[in-house]
Structure formats: structure tokens, C-alpha cells
Amino acid sequence: MSSIRLRLLKWLVGPILVFNLGAAALTYMLAWTPAQLAFDDSLRGAAGALAARVRAEGLAPLGASRGNQDADDGAGEASWTALHGADGRLLAGSPALPPPRGPGLRDAQFQGEPVRIAVAALEWQGAPAHVSMARTVRARGQVRSAIVRSLVLLEGVFSLALIGLVWFSVGNGLAPLSRLRARLDARGSADLAPLDDTGMPRELAPVVDAFNALLGRIEAGARAQDEFRANVAHQLRTPLAGLQLQLEWLAARHAADPDSARSLGLMLQANERMIRQTNQLLSLERAEPNRFARARLQPLDLAQLVTESIQHFVEQAAAKDIDLGFELEAAPLQGDRFLLRDLVDNLVDNALRYTPAGGRVTVACGAGREEREEGSFLRVEDNGPGIPVHLRTQVFERFVRLDEQTTGSGLGLAIVRDIANLHGADLVLGAPAAGSGAVFIVYFP
Amino acid sequence: MHILLVEDDAVLADGLNRTLQAQGMQVEIARDGLQADALLQRNPPLVAVLDIGLPGIDGFEVVRRLRARGDATPVLLLTARDAVEDRVRGLETGADDYLVKPFATPELVARIRALARRNAPKSSVLALGNLVLDSGARRARVGERALELSVREWAVLEYLLQHAGRVVSKQQIVDAIAPWGEDLTLNAVEVYVSRLRLKLDGAGVSLRTIRGFGYLLEAGA
Numbered sequence: 001m002s003s004i005r006l007r008l009l010k011w012l013v014g015p016i017l018v019f020n021l022g023a024a025a026l027t028y029m030l031a032w033t034p035a036q037l038a039f040d041d042s043l044r045g046a047a048g049a050l051a052a053r054v055r056a057e058g059l060a061p062l063g064a065s066r067g068n069q070d071a072d073d074g075a076g077e078a079s080w081t082a083l084h085g086a087d088g089r090l091l092a093g094s095p096a097l098p099p100p101r102g103p104g105l106r107d108a109q110f111q112g113e114p115v116r117i118a119v120a121a122l123e124w125q126g127a128p129a130h131v132s133m134a135r136t137v138r139a140r141g142q143v144r145s146a147i148v149r150s151l152v153l154l155e156g157v158f159s160l161a162l163i164g165l166v167w168f169s170v171g172n173g174l175a176p177l178s179r180l181r182a183r184l185d186a187r188g189s190a191d192l193a194p195l196d197d198t199g200m201p202r203e204l205a206p207v208v209d210a211f212n213a214l215l216g217r218i219e220a221g222a223r224a225q226d227e228f229r230a231n232v233a234h235q236l237r238t239p240l241a242g243l244q245l246q247l248e249w250l251a252a253r254h255a256a257d258p259d260s261a262r263s264l265g266l267m268l269q270a271n272e273r274m275i276r277q278t279n280q281l282l283s284l285e286r287a288e289p290n291r292f293a294r295a296r297l298q299p300l301d302l303a304q305l306v307t308e309s310i311q312h313f314v315e316q317a318a319a320k321d322i323d324l325g326f327e328l329e330a331a332p333l334q335g336d337r338f339l340l341r342d343l344v345d346n347l348v349d350n351a352l353r354y355t356p357a358g359g360r361v362t363v364a365c366g367a368g369r370e371e372r373e374e375g376s377f378l379r380v381e382d383n384g385p386g387i388p389v390h391l392r393t394q395v396f397e398r399f400v401r402l403d404e405q406t407t408g409s410g411l412g413l414a415i416v417r418d419i420a421n422l423h424g425a426d427l428v429l430g431a432p433a434a435g436s437g438a439v440f441i442v443y444f445p
Numbered sequence: 446m447h448i449l450l451v452e453d454d455a456v457l458a459d460g461l462n463r464t465l466q467a468q469g470m471q472v473e474i475a476r477d478g479l480q481a482d483a484l485l486q487r488n489p490p491l492v493a494v495l496d497i498g499l500p501g502i503d504g505f506e507v508v509r510r511l512r513a514r515g516d517a518t519p520v521l522l523l524t525a526r527d528a529v530e531d532r533v534r535g536l537e538t539g540a541d542d543y544l545v546k547p548f549a550t551p552e553l554v555a556r557i558r559a560l561a562r563r564n565a566p567k568s569s570v571l572a573l574g575n576l577v578l579d580s581g582a583r584r585a586r587v588g589e590r591a592l593e594l595s596v597r598e599w600a601v602l603e604y605l606l607q608h609a610g611r612v613v614s615k616q617q618i619v620d621a622i623a624p625w626g627e628d629l630t631l632n633a634v635e636v637y638v639s640r641l642r643l644k645l646d647g648a649g650v651s652l653r654t655i656r657g658f659g660y661l662l663e664a665g666a
Contacts, residue, residue: 237525238454238498241547245460248550249467275547307614314612314655315549325656362657 008170016162024155031147039140040105040116047118047133050081054131055122059083062093062131079135080110086128093132100130110134176201180208188289192219226285233282240275247271276349280411283342287418292336302331302365302378302444305344313348313363321357329366331376333444335423343419346412347380347440353412354438355384369443376444383437392429416442446470446561449490451481451507452523453499457546461494461553468554478502482510489518492560497524497535505538512539519560523548555610562607571606574649574664578606587648594644597622597629601637605652605662614659 053061062081082093084100098108100119108117115134122129176199183195194212197205247268254260285291306328317324344363351361364379387395394400396417399410420427426443448470452458462472473490475481478501485493485507493511497504508520522535522543535543541563542556569581575588580603585592594602600622605613615631623629638660642652653661 234525237546238457242454242456242458242460244547245464245550246456249460249463252467310612310655310658311552311555312549314661315551318653323656326658328658 005170005174008173009166012166012170013163016166017159020155020159020162024151028147028151031151032144035143035147036140039137040118043116043118043133043135044105044120046079046135047120047131050133051120051122051131054083054124059092077136077138079133080115081134082132083124084130084132085124086130091124091129094134097132097134100132103130108134110136116140176204180204192216192222226288226291230282230285233278233285236274236278240271240278244268244271244275277411280346280415283346283415284411284418286339286342287415287422289418289422292339292422296336297334298337300333300335300337300340302333302340302344302376303328305337305340306348306363306365306378309341309345309348312345313352316349316352317361320352320355322352322355323358323360324352325360325362327362327364327366329364331365331367331378331444333376333423335444339419339422343416343442344378346416347378347442350412350416351380351382351384351438351440355382359383374445377441378444379439379441381432381437381439383432383435386431386436386438387429395429396427416440446492447488447490448472448557448561449475449481449484449488449493451475451478451493451499451504452496453477454496464550465554465557470557476500478504478507481507485511485516485518486514489516491519491564492557493518493520494557495520495522495540497522497526504540505534508535508538508540517564519564521556521560551610558610559608571603573606573609573662576606576645576648576650578603587645592644594641595637597633598637598641598644601634602641605660609662609664612655612659612661617659 050061062083080094080097082095082097083091084097085091088099090097090099096110097117100117103119103121105116105118108115114137116137117132117134120131120133122131180195180200192215194215195208197208197212200208247264251261251264251268254264306326310326313324348361348363351363355361359382361380361382364381365377367373367376369375369377396413398414400413417427420442424445428441428443430439430441431437432439446469448465450458450461450465450472452461452474453476458474458476462474465472473484473488475484478499480501481493481495481499482502484490495504495507499507502510504522504524508522511518511520520540520542522540523546524535524543525546541560544553544556569579571578571580576585576592577587578585578599583599585594585599585602601618604618604621615634618634619629619631638652638654645652649664651663651665653663655661
């Protein structure tokens with residue numbers, strides 16, 4: 001994966017370094033050339049002065065001609081002087097100096113050390129001759145390294161500062177991307193609302209627009225899928241209702257024939273299962289977080305909701321010879337009537353389904369929670385086989401069924417969990433204080 | 446008991462027809478909204494059972510026209526959708542009750558009966574199993590045996606019979622038989638019911654206690 005930051009850095013820092021290097025070379029030349037000229041002028045002056053003295057005083061100024069080296073000139077430099085004839089013959093001075101090639105300045109190696117030689121022309125005993133003065137370039141070297149040192153330091157600091165600035169600017173320029181990412185990260189999985197483009201730079205607008213268009217298409221697709229599912233479920237209800245009535249009628253007619261009665265009973269069971277699953281698909285649909293409308297919340301009483309479904313519960317319990325009892329106290333809460341009815345239905349249905357014939361199920365509701373005053377609760381308790389501790393979180397997952405013998409879709413408790421979550425309620429699964437069984441408690445805030 | 450059934454699904458209409466006839470109702474069937482509208486005018490039923498999703502004009506429209514004519518025939522709406530709007534709209538349009546398909550058959554029958562009672566000329570005789578309660582003559586009997594009931598027992602039994610097949614709460618009973626804030630406790634209701642249970646022995650009815658809630662009176666021992 002390529003990185004915008006790295007690309008920007010590569011294309012900014014590379015050229016900056018090259019330019020800096022060029023600028024450093026130029027600075028070096030600009031600083032070094034005048035210095036060199038000054039040194040050269042001084043050397044040429046010294047050579048000219050020496051020539052004048054030789055003309056006036058004879059060979060005495062070439063005092064060093066006795067030895068190889070003149071005394072230290074006081075600036076830490078060593079120098080040598082010599083007088084050569086026009087034919088290059090050494091007339092006086094240091095024999096180590098090479099014969100001059102004419103007046104001017106040149107570089108040479110002298111006794112293993114670089115020197116600068118200035119040559120001045122003069123008339124000596126009626127014949128043209130040259131005075132040479134060689135001087136070590138130690139001071140020049142010092143000046144030069146001083147220039148280079150400060151240049152390296154300066155350019156280094158400068159380059160680092162520039163790179164830092166570029167790094168910061170690139171980061172700063174890319175900040176809107178990070179903000180965009182943070183906004184996307186903060187979203188729930190079902191949140192397909194368009195991105196807010198306020199505060200987004202112009203350059204990102206096309207990206208945000210394209211992204212919003214994509215979100216729009218995804219949302220439309222999801223909605224179409226939801227509607228399709230709901231539609232199919234609704235379409236199934238009428239034929240299922242018809243089938244149920246026909247089977248019931250047939251079962252009543254053939255009650256006396258055990259074989260037919262058994263077969264019809266099984267068909268009714270299968271039909272009942274289809275009806276239940278269809279209804280659960282629709283419940284699941286209703287409990288989708290993105291369909292949950294806070295505006296639909298209204299003050300409700302759990303006792304009232306249980307009462308509304310009581311007929312159905314009692315008939316279901318009677319069919320299994322289960323002792324179904326109620327302990328209903330006023331339990332006010334804010335909720336979605338249809339979702340909460342689904343929650344109550346599924347919890348009670350679950351208890352009736354998994355409690356063996358002759359068992360006991362109690363549905364209770366009331367205000368408060370343990371010692372606290374606020375909130376309300378719904379409790380469904382049975383004396384069935386109960387749910388082992390290690391499976392207690394698992395049972396709320398979709399399609400998890402603990403008992404393969406009992407018909408169920410494995411959706412009921414998932415629906416309960418979804419609806420409890422939507423209402424900010426805590427769902428607690430435990431066991432009764434004595435005996436076997438399961439206790440489901442939903443604590444509403 | 447004349448029922449108008451409006452349902453376009455042939456299988457369901459046939460099943461409903463048989464089921465309701467087995468309950469002693471005379472069923473007339475319409476297949477679409479316009480036919481239903483015509484039948485409601487020509488031969489007003491005791492109760493109309495009306496599907497919402499009908500060809501032609503839908504169930505809402507049928508109810509709207511019915512009420513616009515000032516006709517108070519009780520209407521039970523059947524809906525395959527359980528969308529909130531459907532329920533609310535149905536009742537706002539003037540339907541008396543609604544039931545989501547698929548429904549439990551006893552539930553449907555009980556609701557139709559409840560609506561029919563509202564519409565029927567006040568019949569003074571209530572019957573269930575071998576039990577007959579004649580409010581006009583103020584006489585109750587089980588088969589040929591006369592039943593001696595106190596005023597309160599009578600009131601409780603009458604309420605239960607009016608709601609036969611339905612679970613009723615003790616509070617509902619209290620509210621119904623002591624409507625003017627008379628001092629009647631839930632415990633008193635329990636006492637009346639236990640006395641009734643003894644007296645109804647052999648009446649071919651079962652008076653079940655719904656623990657912590659109330660009672661259910663049904664036919665059958």
C-alpha cells in the first residue's frame with residue numbers, strides 16, 4: 001500500500017536536500033574565493049616587495065638562501081624564497097624551489113606539503129630573472145575548514161528544520177483524512193447515514209460525496225432486503241392461517257381415528273412451528289437497531305402488557321399442563337409497545353417450551369430493582385431443567401438451542417436480548433434459589 | 446348468529462367458514478371489498494370479519510364507508526401485517542377489534558362472540574355446558590337442577606359467563622360487580638369463586654384458577 005505521507009515526503013525532502021546541497025556549494029565558493037584572492041594578493045605583494053628589495057639590496061633579502069626555509073613568518077606559515085635566471089638556473093635562495101615558469105601564481109607540493117608559489121619578474125645584473133616566493137597554505141586550510149564546518153552545521157540544521165516543517169505540514173494537511181476516519185470509526189455497524197461534510201476541505205468533498213452515494217446505495221439495498229423479508233413473512237401468514245384452520249377442522253373430524261389424528265397432530269405442530277418462525281423473523285426485523293425509533297417510546301406498564309397476552313399464554317400452558325402463575329405489580333417504564341410485547345411473548349414462550357409437562361412457570365413484574373427504587377423489572381421463572389452456567393451467555397445468541405428435542409428456532413432469546421438492549425435494560429439469567437430451573441430477569445432503567 | 450366473512454384467500458376463507466359454522470354461526474362470504482360493501486348494506490350481519498388486504502377496495506375503506514353510513518355493525522379486522530400503522534389506522538377508521546393472522550382459533554371465536562354480544566338484542570339467557578343462567582327470570586340451573594346463588598355469586602357467575610373462554614382478572618370481576626366503589630376485596634372474589642366451583646359440580650364447565658391473576662371459565666369438565 002502506498003502512503004500519501006511518504007510520497008509527499010519523498011518529493012519534498014529529496015529536492016530540498018539537493019537544493020540545499022547546491023546552495024551550500026555556492027555559499028562555499030562565495031566565501032572561499034575572496035579569501036583565496038586575499039591570500040594570493042598578500043603572497044603576490046610579498047613576492048613583489050621581495051623583488052624590489054633584491055633590486056635595491058642585492059641578494060641579502062634572500063637570507064633564507066642559506067637554509068631551506070625562512071623563519072616562520074609569524075602567521076604559522078613557512079615560506080621559501082629563491083632567485084632564478086631566465087634560463088631557470090638558481091641564482092640564489094632555496095634550491096628546493098622549482099624553477100619558475102614565468103610571473104604569476106601557482107600551486108605546488110613542497111616537502112610533502114602543499115604550497116602556493118608567487119613569482120615576480122625583475123632585472124638582475126642586466127638580465128631578466130624571477131623571484132619566487134613559496135608559502136605554505138596552512139592558514140588557508142584553516143579558513144577553508146572553518147567555512148566548511150559552519151556551512152555543514154548551518155545547512156544541516158536548516159535541512160533538518162525544513163524536513164521537520166514538511167513533516168508537520170504533511171501531517172497537518174492530512175488531518176482532515178484522520179478526522180474523516182475517526183467519524184467513520186465512531187459509527188455503529190448499522191449507521192448508514194451520510195457523512196457530514198461540514199469542515200471538510202474542498203479536496204475531500206468529491207471523496208465524501210462518492211462515499212455518501214455508496215452509503216446511500218447500501219442503505220437502499222439493506223432497506224429493500226428488510227422489506228423483502230418482511231413482505232415474505234407477511235405473505236406467508238395468510239396461507240399459514242388457512243392451513244391451520246383446515247388442519248384443525250380435519251383433526252376434529254378424524255379425532256376417532258388414531259392414525260389420522262396422529263398425522264394431523266404432527267402437521268398442526270409443523271404448521272405451528274412455521275407460524276412461530278415467521279413471527280420471529282418479523283420480531284427480529286422490528287428489533288433491528290436502525291428501525292428503533294425513540295419517538296415511538298411511550299409510558300407503558302409491564303403488568304398491562306403481560307395482561308394483553310395472557311389469554312395466549314394460558315392456552316399454551318394448558319396444552320402442556322403447566323401451572324402458569326402471575327405476580328403482576330404496576331411496572332411503569334418508557335418503551336416501544338410492540339417490541340416489549342415481543343419481549344414478553346418470547347420470554348414466556350421460551351419458559352413454557354422448555355419446561356416439561358406438569359411443570360411450573362411464574363411471570364412477575366414490578367417496580368424497582370433489588371434495593372433501588374427506580375426502574376422496573378420483568379421476571380420469568382420456571383422449574384424446568386435450567387441452563388448450565390457455562391451456557392448462560394451463549395443462549396442469547398441467534399440459532400443457539402440447548403435442547404434438540406424441543407422445537408424452537410433458537411431466535412426467541414436473541415430477540416429478547418435485542419429488545420432489552422434497545423431499551424437499555426439489563427438481562428440477567430440465573431437459577432432459582434431452590435430446585436432446578438431458570439430465572440430470566442429484565443431490569444428496565 | 447349471522448356473520449359476514451370477507452376474505453380473498455380461498456383456503457383461509459373456507460377454513461374460517463367451517464370453523465365458524467362448527468361454532469353454530471351462519472357465515473356469509475364475500476371475496477372482495479365491493480361485494481362486502483354491497484352485502485353489508487343489503488343484509489347487515491351481526492358481526493363482520495374483514496380482511497384488510499382485499500382486491501378492489503381494502504378493508505379500511507369498507508369500514509370507512511360503513512361508518513359513514515352511520516352503520517354500527519361491529520367489525521373485526523384481520524391483518525397479515527402487524528405494522529403499527531395498520532393497527533392504529535384500523536381502529537381509527539372505526540373497526541372494533543383486530544386480529545393478526547395467523548390467530549388461535551379459540552381467540553377468534555371468543556372475539557367474534559364478544560362483538561356479537563355487543564350487537565345482539567340483549568339476550569337474558571347465558572348458557573355454557575349444562576349451565577343456564579336466565580337473568581330475566583333470575584333463575585339458574587344445571588341441567589334440570591336449580592341452582593341457588595347469592596346476589597354476589599350470581600354477579601360473579603354472570604360476568605364469567607359473559608366472558609366464557611377468556612381469562613379474566615380478579616380486579617376485572619371486582620370492577621364489574623361492584624362498580625360504585627363498594628367495598629369488595631380480591632379475597633372476597635376468591636371466596637365467591639370457590640363457592641361457585643362447588644355449586645357448578647357436574648355442570649360440564651371448568652372454572653380454572655389462573656394463579657396470581659384470575660379465572661377462566663370454559664365448557665368441559
